[in-house]
Amino acid sequence: MPDTAIRLADVTVRFAQKRLAFDCAIPAGAVVAVAGPSGAGKSTLFNVIAGFETPAAGSVTLLGQDMAGHDPAERPVSIVFQDNNLFAHLSIADNVGLGIDPALRLDSAARQSVFAALSRVGLGGYERRLPGSLSGGERQRVALARALVRRRPILLLDEPFAALDPAMRADMASLLLELHAETKSTLLFISHQPEDIGRLAERVLFLDAGAIVVDETVQGFLARREPPAVAKFLGQSTL
Template identity: 45%
Template sequence: MIEIKGVSHRFGGIKALDDVSLDIGEGEFCALLGPSGCGKTTLLRILAGFETPDAGTVTLDGEDLLRVPPHRRPVNLMFQSFAIFPHMSVERNVAYGLERERLPRREIRERVDAALATVGLPTYARRRPHQLSGGQRQRVALARAIVKRPRLLLLDEPLSALDKQVRVKMQLELKRLQNEVGITFLVVTHDQEEAMSLADRIAVMNAGRIEQTDAPVELYERPRTAFVAGFVGANNLFPGPDGITAVRPERIRIGDGGGDGDGGGEGVRLTGTVVDVSFHGGTSHLAVRVPALDRPVLVAVQGPSRVVSGERVSLAWPPEAAVRIPAGIPVGPIEGEEP
């Protein structure tokens, strides 16, 4: 549905986007994931019509989207701050865009009622924003975004202002909402867990470029660059003469310092000393100092750890757990915050 080709954009001497290309399918939930300053919000603003790229094209169903003024694009942007009007009731906030289009009152009422029902706020129509919780205010912003029935809904860090418990609940709500209303979603986030739980595909951005676009499982298990391997989830990166070997902490088996690891005869790969153990409810995280490596090896085990700090251990993993990433030119982050 959306085709982005060779898009580049500068802010003064900073190259915010560098030859970015991305396709987004009809009804897809796509995420732009990356650190601050990587260019993801700039790309979102170009789609919304708030920025014009220096080079490249953006098409919607084959038509040039860049020629369409922002208010005429079938695109809606939900801001990180929600940006709902404090002096208006919930229903007036949701109806505002439809009223600006001068739609018949009956149609506005029907669409507002349907949108509030979709986000679970049908009984909150007369309340003001200050009478709502953070999660409820976010739902109002979502209702206002979907009531205009955009082809593409852009969400800029939509859950960052919420506490963890509400954020997890709203992640499920967003996915349910997207499936129910059938709108194409593009979400910008620096939260890996959020992107992995929400998106059908994730585009990982760094220094104004897209380093890899894949489904969440493929992205996690088969990173193609050192940046993706290190940014998406915890990882152990072992340098070698021809590149880097990446091994996820949960794939490493731990045993005593004198024998094989406990993972079914995989053989000892490394031996080291446990320098830290932390319990995270369902799993324990261990850091193991290994000679000749400049940082500890991270290991994740189910439940409480059987080993303690200071203990000598062996580490092993199956060959299929190791991902080889060819040597390449490292790409560093852009200085400063994202425009």
């Protein structure tokens, strides 16, 4: 596997009244927090990597391969959205099985992979339940299990802790660290909480006004008091 998992070179995304520019290189196997104020471009950054947003200029390289012309399904990326994207009428097992085959044509080996993934995230025995019967944290774990069965080397998590209380956030962070140690995947997660960043990340990308303005180790980031957007962000909590 290449040493660099994600390389964005002079990437530009244009909207009607806004221009975003991204340039970074993320090592394979890294755990990276993506932070910044609302509207800074965090979700757009994820959409560019995953292929849901096509840049107006620049290149996106994943695992050494230029992604120009590659649809989201063709990229080595799984993404877990903040709202989980679970289908209310499908069982938990079927929701996870969609990660293997969107038509749910699953053989016995695939079904066993689904059961194993649910067990790994602490939801063994929940296979027949519906999403509406689960807590927010449990639904997040179902979405994570679906990402696991896809076996993609890059995992993007869009605010995975947003619906969780502090104790559940700590549990989810521990689970993510365990899974990362097992899979050796490259993990990026969006967070608005310095505590979660300090608990999970080894590196931080901080975005402001549509650009990456800080790219450094988590220790260096948490010690910062400038620029002002970073100082305001870190002022949310005392570590």
